Amino acid sequence: MKNKIILFSALAFIFASCHTNHNHDAEESHHDKVSIKITAYSNEFEVFAEADPFVVGKSGEILSHFSHLPSFKALESGSMTARLKINGKETSHTLDKPTRKGIYKFIITPETEGAGQLVFDIVTEQGTFQLTAPDIHVYADDHDAIHAAEEVIVSSTNATVFTKEQSWKIDFATEYPKVEPFGQVIKTTAQVQSAQGDEIIITAKSNGIVVLAAENVLEGKSVSNGQTLFSISGNGLANNNSAVYFQEVKNNLEKAKADFERLAELAKDKITSEKDLLNAKNQYDNAKANYDNLVNIFSASGQNVIGSMNGFVKQVFVQNGQYVEAGQAIVSISQNKTFLLKAEVQQKFAPVLATIKSANIRTLQNNQTYTLAELNGKIVSFGRNTNNDNFLLPINIQIDNKGAFVSGGFVELYLKALTNTQALTIPNAAILEEQGNYFVFVQIHPELFEKREVKVGATDGLKTEIVKGITQQERVVTEGAILVKLAQATGTLDAHSGHNH
Numbered sequence: 277m278k279n280k281i282i283l284f285s286a287l288a289f290i291f292a293s294c295h296t297n298h299n300h301d302a303e304e305s306h307h308d309k310v311s312i313k314i315t316a317y318s319n320e321f322e323v324f325a326e327a328d329p330f331v332v333g334k335s336g337e338i339l340s341h342f343s344h345l346p347s348f349k350a351l352e353s354g355s356m357t358a359r360l361k362i363n364g365k366e367t368s369h370t371l372d373k374p375t376r377k378g379i380y381k382f383i384i385t386p387e388t389e390g391a392g393q394l395v396f397d398i399v400t401e402q403g404t405f406q407l408t409a410p411d412i413h414v415y416a417d418d419h420d421a422i423h424a425a426e427e428v429i430v431s432s433t434n435a436t437v438f439t440k441e442q443s444w445k446i447d448f449a450t451e452y453p454k455v456e457p458f459g460q461v462i463k464t465t466a467q468v469q470s471a472q473g474d475e476i477i478i479t480a481k482s483n484g485i486v487v488l489a490a491e492n493v494l495e496g497k498s499v500s501n502g503q504t505l506f507s508i509s510g511n512g513l514a515n516n517n518s519a520v521y522f523q524e525v526k527n528n529l530e531k532a533k534a535d536f537e538r539l540a541e542l543a544k545d546k547i548t549s550e551k552d553l554l555n556a557k558n559q560y561d562n563a564k565a566n567y568d569n570l571v572n573i574f575s576a577s578g579q580n581v582i583g584s585m586n587g588f589v590k591q592v593f594v595q596n597g598q599y600v601e602a603g604q605a606i607v608s609i610s611q612n613k614t615f616l617l618k619a620e621v622q623q624k625f626a627p628v629l630a631t632i633k634s635a636n637i638r639t640l641q642n643n644q645t646y647t648l649a650e651l652n653g654k655i656v657s658f659g660r661n662t663n664n665d666n667f668l669l670p671i672n673i674q675i676d677n678k679g680a681f682v683s684g685g686f687v688e689l690y691l692k693a694l695t696n697t698q699a700l701t702i703p704n705a706a707i708l709e710e711q712g713n714y715f716v717f718v719q720i721h722p723e724l725f726e727k728r729e730v731k732v733g734a735t736d737g738l739k740t741e742i743v744k745g746i747t748q749q750e751r752v753v754t755e756g757a758i759l760v761k762l763a764q765a766t767g768t769l770d771a772h773s774g775h776n777h
Contacts, residue, residue, distance in 0.1 A: 310329055310422065313721045324440060325394075329415065331414070333386070337382070338381070338383075340356075349444060350378025354398060355371065355399045356397070363392065369382040378444060389415055393409060434728075436760055438760045443722075448759075450753050451751065454700070462691040471674055473614075474610060474615075475587075480601065483600070486600055493592055495590065498586075504583075505583050529567040539556045591607065625669070626669060632658070636690040637675070644680060673689070702716065706757055714731070716730055717757055
């Protein structure tokens with residue numbers, strides 16, 4: 277099994293009340309109320325532990341919550357060993373399975389005082405992993421432990437308790453803000469159209485009456501290449517009767533064939549000239565070519581119109597029994613695989629259009645946002661001039677249809693220009709709006725979150741630039757922020773809510 281060892285800085289927090297005067301009996305009583313909060317991360321796991329202060333020779337409990345990353349779901353199975361390493365000495369406790377879902381309860385008795393680390397060895401069906409929390413301190417007695425606890429006090433002002441048990445039941449995630457290139461974003465609306473080559477219009481090749489096959493020509497019905505879709509009949513028409521024309525061509529072929537065969541027999545006996553035979557052969561070849569051209573699409577009842585590609589019926593332009601003329605559109609067929617997004621922007625963005633290399637697309641019906649790469653898209657073209665009918669500049673983007681787009685519908689488009697400017701960004705899902713102000717929940721530890729006001733900049737539909745309010749070193753809730761807000765409305769700040777020590 278592959279062993280992955282990644283060290284991350286752990287955050288140790290202690291909830292404690294400040295007391296300027298106390299005796300040792302009071303310390304013993306106060307010790308029961310103190311817990312150390314330990315948080316550490318690897319590429320695969322998050323651990324959040326509530327531990328008794330570490331005192332030499334005294335057994336302490338470490339209530340540890342393990343979550344998979346990046347899903348932040350509880351670790352439901354696997355063996356675990358907690359190893360406290362201080363000054364070369366090691367004390368450990370192994371559990372074959374969780375105490376309960378996602379939770380391992382270890383008992384550790386430190387053998388020596390000093391600074392060290394707490395190592396978790398994790399063995400699951402996926403492999404062997406290791407998670408390390410550094411900066412762990414073991415004290416000589418309760419007196420020293422209590423004094424250390426009093427030095428680190430976490431303010432709960434404007435903070436919300438949201439336990440791991442709560443977060444495991446929902447879609448929840450936290451992450452650090454990212455510093456990345458973030459240039460100008462142009463927001464506009466685009467219409468979804470079928471791309472060229474993805475749609476074809478079937479037209480009438482002669483005048484006549486349309487006869488639709490009800491089971492074949494319905495909007496949304498699948499059709500295949502070579503399938504007969506409908507026919508155009510000239511029966512009953514005085515002029516331009518396709519049926520009469522087809523019969524005429526057939527009669528001409530039969531006559532030309534008979535004349536050629538008769539002259540060919542006479543030519544064997546030198547009764548007819550070579551010139552007459554060649555003329556008869558030429559008339560027969562022309563009549564046959566004319567007939568062969570018509571026989572594939574015409575019959576005695578009229579013209580058979582055949583589909584020229586696989587797809588579905590997008591639109592029917594005529595009704596059954598309607599008279600049509602040659603060249604008139606009858607039905608459109610679309611493969612619905614590739615779409616063209618046609619958008620327009622103001623002239624002031626003309627200098628920026630050449631630098632646009634990417635875009636994000638948000639569908640209006642389900643509020644989903646896709647990157648251009650996810651849709652295998654590309655910028656096809658952009659306008660360099662306007663006309664008298666439209667003073668906006670067009671831009672065309674080709675995308676693959678992932679099933680979320682409908683031809684003729686509209687989407688929101690975020691055009692992203694290339695830039696060397698760096699910005700602090702977070703996912704849009706992390707931001708909450710209240711009366712025109714924007715907030716995020718900053719993680720104090722994995723069960724306590726501070727509501728923080730931020731100043732936002734531009735957005736590309738997926739991420740938003742943060743101008744002020746948080747730093748790159750502060751984790752924020754990126755999924756489930758609205759549920760943390762609802763938890764705040766309850767007004768509870770019980771740091772041990774949901775745990776059974």
